[in-house]
Amino acid sequence: MIDNHQRNINYLRISVTDRCNLRCVYCMPPEGVKHTPHWEILSLEEFGRIVDAASDLGIKKVRITGGEPLIRKNILDLFEHILANPKIDDISITTNGVLFADMAKDLKNAGLTRVNFSLDSLSPDNFKDITRLGKFDAVWKGIEKAIELELHPVKLNVVAVRGVNDREFGDFVRLSREMPLHVRFIELMPIGECNPWAVGNFISAEEIMQQLQEEFGTFDIETKVTGNGPAKYYRLPGAKGTIGFITAISEHFCAKCNRLRLTANGQLRPCLYGKQEIDLKTPMRRGAGRQELAELIAGAIKLKPDQHHMDQGWTDRRVMSQIGG
Numbered sequence: 001m002i003d004n005h006q007r008n009i010n011y012l013r014i015s016v017t018d019r020c021n022l023r024c025v026y027c028m029p030p031e032g033v034k035h036t037p038h039w040e041i042l043s044l045e046e047f048g049r050i051v052d053a054a055s056d057l058g059i060k061k062v063r064i065t066g067g068e069p070l071i072r073k074n075i076l077d078l079f080e081h082i083l084a085n086p087k088i089d090d091i092s093i094t095t096n097g098v099l100f101a102d103m104a105k106d107l108k109n110a111g112l113t114r115v116n117f118s119l120d121s122l123s124p125d126n127f128k129d130i131t132r133l134g135k136f137d138a139v140w141k142g143i144e145k146a147i148e149l150e151l152h153p154v155k156l157n158v159v160a161v162r163g164v165n166d167r168e169f170g171d172f173v174r175l176s177r178e179m180p181l182h183v184r185f186i187e188l189m190p191i192g193e194c195n196p197w198a199v200g201n202f203i204s205a206e207e208i209m210q211q212l213q214e215e216f217g218t219f220d221i222e223t224k225v226t227g228n229g230p231a232k233y234y235r236l237p238g239a240k241g242t243i244g245f246i247t248a249i250s251e252h253f254c255a256k257c258n259r260l261r262l263t264a265n266g267q268l269r270p271c272l273y274g275k276q277e278i279d280l281k282t283p284m285r286r287g288a289g290r291q292e293l294a295e296l297i298a299g300a301i302k303l304k305p306d307q308h309h310m311d312q313g314w315t316d317r318r319v320m321s322q323i324g325g
């Protein structure tokens with residue numbers, strides 16, 4: 001469906017849980033998120049009903065995210081439900097990868113087309129410091145499994161944080177040269193947990209690219225990496241993979257926005273950075289059918305702002321894991 005700013009909204013991101021088995025320093029406090037009562041979180045069947053209603057409005061791409069989507073019990077059922085909807089042609093996941101290796105084959109059989117892993121460091125010690133709980137080897141096994149199962153393009157999300165992983169950017173480029181991996185450097189957003197220190201630790205994509213060009217020379221622009229997101233990609237001559245940048249702060253990509261977000265407790269967010277939410281859970285639990293849900297979703301699309309206003313600070317009660325990144 002076309003929104004009020006002439007953008008085609010065809011991508012739904014679903015946070016299937018706000019909980020996580022890691023505690024990345026920029027995303028969650030050490031104790032995790034506040035416990036949400038079970039009944040407040042949508043069931044997998046309810047997520048499936050919303051996907052079906054959204055598909056009637058032209059949603060064709062669905063990304064399952066969180067929190068950590070793979071800790072949600074029976075998550076394969078949701079993939080199978082979406083796979084059965086012929087209007088959806090891309091079912092992807094964003095995961096920290098800890099549980100991915102053992103679930104990969106089943107996920108692929110249930111309809112997963114491709115996967116984005118969050119991996120902020122290639123050093124096991126640094127990775128542990130950033131995630132507070134993560135074991136690098138488990139994630140790496142997952143990444144290798146995704147390549148083996150040809151879940152291409154396999155992407156790595158690297159949130160760039162000054163003093164934390166800025167000495168490793170070159171290592172990620174070397175990785176993209178040797179392996180068919182698409183490394184995306186993400187500008188740190190002042191959302192949720194990291195809000196107070198995000199400004200001081202921010203590194204712009206431009207600064208990262210300058211640093212990389214000094215070491216590696218010129219990169220070629222790459223336009224063929226499949227994706228629904230805002231990343232811009234580059235490739236070193238002869239490299240098997242690419243690098244990319246998600247410039248949410250320095251050069252926002254709102255003019256090309258194509259997405260809606262559904263929170264774990266059934267609220268549709270027209271914008272990542274807007275406070276506005278449309279409640280789908282209450283009407284659904286009162287008996288709203290597919291058409292009524294589609295009308296509510298259409299209303300949310302009409303409310304999409306022309307761009308975000310991150311410069312005005314983050315006063316939202318929500319954190320990134322509830323919104324789904």
Ligand SMILES: Nc1nc2c(ncn2[C@@H]2O[C@H](COP(=O)(O)OP(=O)(O)OP(=O)(O)O)[C@@H](O)[C@H]2O)c(=O)[nH]1
Pocket residue numbers: 063065092094116155157186226227228229230231246248259272308324325
């Ligand atoms: N500001 C802003 N940032 C976004 C938006 N969508 C994604 N991002 C950022 O990009 C990061 C990576 O997103 P992913 O979940 O990997 O998905 P994607 O890049 O849309 O996926 P592809 O389909 O593979 O292109 C997120 O964690 C956010 O930090 C958005 O709509 N607005």
Ligand SMILES: C[S@@+](CC[C@H](N)C(=O)[O-])C[C@H]1O[C@@H](n2cnc3c(N)ncnc32)[C@H](O)[C@@H]1O
Pocket residue numbers: 020026027065066067068069094095096116117118157159186187188189190191194320321324325
């Ligand atoms: C919230 S996580 C959810 C999915 C999964 N747990 C994972 O980490 O991939 C989705 C993405 O959001 C990114 N993210 C979280 N907080 C962020 C922030 N403050 N700024 C930029 N990206 C952030 C993470 O790095 C991750 O790539």
Ligand code: SF4
Pocket residue numbers: 020021022023024027028066067068096118321
């Ligand atoms: S970024 Fe993902 S893995 Fe890290 S704490 Fe947030 S939800 Fe968990």
Ligand code: SF4
Pocket residue numbers: 252253254256257258259270271272273274305306307308
């Ligand atoms: S910040 Fe809001 S308007 Fe901009 S791309 Fe993201 S969701 Fe769309």
